[in-house]
Amino acid sequence: MNLNCNLDGPKVAVIGAGPGGIVAARWLLRHGCYPTVFEASASLGGQWNGECRTSATWPSLRTNTSREFSRFSDLSHAEEVPLYPRRDDMLQYLDRYCDRFGLHVFMRVSTAVRSICKEGAQWTVTSVTGEGDRRETFDWVVIASGHEARPQVPEVEGLGSFSGGLGVIHSAQYRGADRYRGRSVLVAGCSVSALEIASDLAWNEAREVISCYRRQRYVLPKLAAGIPMEALLMTRAAAFSGERLPLEVMAQTLSGVIDGLAGSPERYGARKSDLDVMRAGITQSQGFLPAVAEGRIAVAPWIESVTDDRVTFADGTSRRVDGIVLGTGFRPDLRMLDPALAQSILADDGGLDLCGATFHPAAPGLACLGLYNLVGPKLPVLELQARWISRVIAGEVGLPSDCEMTVGIAQAKEQRLMGAEPMMNATAISFARRAGLEPDLHQFPKLARALLFGPMVPESFRLQGPDALAEAPARVAALAKDICGLESGTFTPEEVAQLDALGEASLL
Structure with a gap:
């Protein structure tokens, strides 16, 4: 016990x-x-x-x-x-x-x-x-x-009668690329699982991979210049900004950041995203857009109907495929x-x-x-x-x-x-x-930069209170340096100016 x-x-x-x-x-x-x-x-x-x-x-x-x-x-x-x-x-x-x-x-x-x-x-x-x-x-x-x-299966005319040899599965049933080698596969959806499965198939010798979806999300890679994307984008400073700035300003700012880190999907040959990043949505895949750029993955709009082994898309084009994988969420x-x-x-x-x-x-x-x-x-x-x-x-x-x-x-x-x-x-x-x-940021002036602009690692919520970890401050500082190259310490004058502009200084 x-x-x-x-x-x-x-x-x-x-x-x-x-x-x-x-x-x-x-x-x-x-x-x-x-x-x-x-x-x-x-x-x-x-x-x-x-x-x-x-x-x-x-x-x-x-x-x-x-x-x-x-x-x-x-x-x-x-x-x-x-x-x-x-x-x-x-x-x-x-x-x-x-x-x-x-x-x-x-x-x-x-x-x-x-x-x-x-x-x-x-x-x-x-x-x-x-x-x-x-x-x-x-x-x-x-x-x-x-x-x-519970997997979500979309309503598509004729989907239940698809006759391709590999059948229709949901992404929840996908167990690897082996059975799809040398075959033509349609992957439906633009979530993480759909794009990762399309990439897995494309890089593991599927003859043809088609990715179709209703809307083109912005696709972030896992890494940018060796730094994990979540360490770059998902900081406390970004969250605090989101609380104070108008939604349209945040959307414009985030769109600019994403464009600088990953580029717009259409530059790789994918479909064009809505300019409003909040409306378009964000997903992540290290290999999807490069595979599109190399012609390993073709992109198409959403499915209009299925007849035997032929899939017709919303733009009127159609393809014959051996199998369909539905990456349509849960x-x-x-x-x-x-x-x-x-x-x-x-x-x-x-x-x-x-x-x-x-x-x-x-x-x-x-x-x-x-x-x-x-x-x-x-x-x-x-x-x-x-x-x-x-x-x-x-x-x-x-x-x-x-x-x-x-x-x-x-x-x-x-x-x-x-x-x-x-x-x-x-x-x-x-x-x-x-x-x-x-954490009360006033109590950790030497961790100020790491806590606001560094990676929001789990230990940053164990700095004080009854569940505090003695090693948490050192871990927060070390991980900020190891992951992002961010030295710990108080704010520079430039950072203070940025915080003042957002009304953040009152938090410190």
């Missing part, structure tokens, strides 16, 4: 043993709660566990965020792990994390949750194993089953929830109506963790959300009021209508503020 476990603390059912469920269990234990983690698969890992039935990864997959952003604040990757970890590296990391905090004992693998319903002040969770059903009551439920739980799976409650949370557009992506006034005692898309690294954000949830359950910070939740839900709907996916840095800061975890 974990020595930090409080048998008398709030009992919390955590649904899913992927990164979100694992980090939730770690922080629930830290704050005096008793977690029980339910996992339908035979082992932990979620998306990073290739044996998990809902995993949407393939063996050769690498992370699209760098090593220092693909982890939690308490544990680094092993030294031999490359800058962009492989799937098995991530799985080993999560297993080591569970070992470090004694989490395995709280996990029930091969245990699927059948239903979750509110009965009085508690929640009843019905789970099923090979030995039959089991009903248990909990004070809280944390749903951490992942945003990628949605969370809330089918285990009481139907009336699930209906309250699920929005018509497939999103979730939640305050701060976490709580709903109709579901006291329920929290959702990680059930959202995000531009940029996700693990550090999952950790901050888990810390917020844990502090709420432990009574250390207050739950948002019903009024605050109503306002938060309205804001979430507005953001979805705009089509803008949340950025990692802004989301991380939002969770940190709600949980009282964002």
Whole structure:
């Protein structure tokens, strides 16, 4: 038994043993709660566990965020792990994390949750194993089953009758390029998974790769001049600017930055993006645009119809293909929830109506963790959300009021209508503020440049308070230098002028 476990603390059912469920269990234990983690698969890992039935990864997959952003604040990757970890590296990391905090004992693998319903002040969770059903009551439920739980399949005329020899699959079913060698493949979608699969096929001897999508997103590489893109773009300074500048000014600024770092997609031979970067959207792939430029990938507008093995596109052109891969996204799976409650949370557009992506006034005692898309690294954000949830359950910070939740839900709907996916840095800061975890920059003058303009590494949220790490200040300074070449220290006169222009000096 974990020595930090409080048998008398709030009992919390955590649904899913992927990164979100694992980090939730770690922080629930830290704050005096008793977690029980339910996992339908035979082992932990979620998306990073290739044996998990809902995993949407393939063996050769690498992370699209760098090593220092693909982890939690308490544990680094092993030294031999490359800058962009492989799937098995991530799985080993999560297993080591569970070992470090004694989490395995709280996990029930091969245990699927059948239903979750509110009965009085508690929640009843019905789970099923090979030995039959089991009903248990909990004070809280944390749903951490992942945003990628249910593949979304678009409605396309004739898609169900496609006769190409390799058939139609969703990107969640893609397991590598081998079966597509020497064949013609259509990859539909412009998200990270769609572009990475198209690139994987193009660089692994598919005869023809066609990438089609409704809108051309701006495509960022993983690295620029050897620096991970998230370290360049997703800083505190950028998030603070986004809070103060008008949306149209931020969009223009971001468009200029992206153009300087990656260039417009049409320069590579891809389609033209909307000039409004917020409307166009941002995605990431190191190999996609170069493969388009070299003619390894052809691009086309969205699918109009499918007849036998011929795909007709919105511009009237058509191609015969052997297989279709649908990289058309996912949605969370809330089918285990009481139907009336699930209906309250699920929005018509497939999103979730939640305050701060976490709580709903109709579901006291329920929290959702990680059930959202995000531009940029996700693990550090999952950790901050888990810390917020844990502090709420432990009574250390207050739950948002019903009024605050109503306002938060309205804001979430507005953001979805705009089509803008949340950025990692802004989301991380939002969770940190709600949980009282964002560092007071006045207290760290020697880290000022690193904290505002350097990479927003997980340790930057462990500088103070009851969960402070003694080594965090040194780690923040060292990683700013190692990743970006940014020396620690107070601001230069030029930086102070920049901050004054944004009204940032008041924060310091």
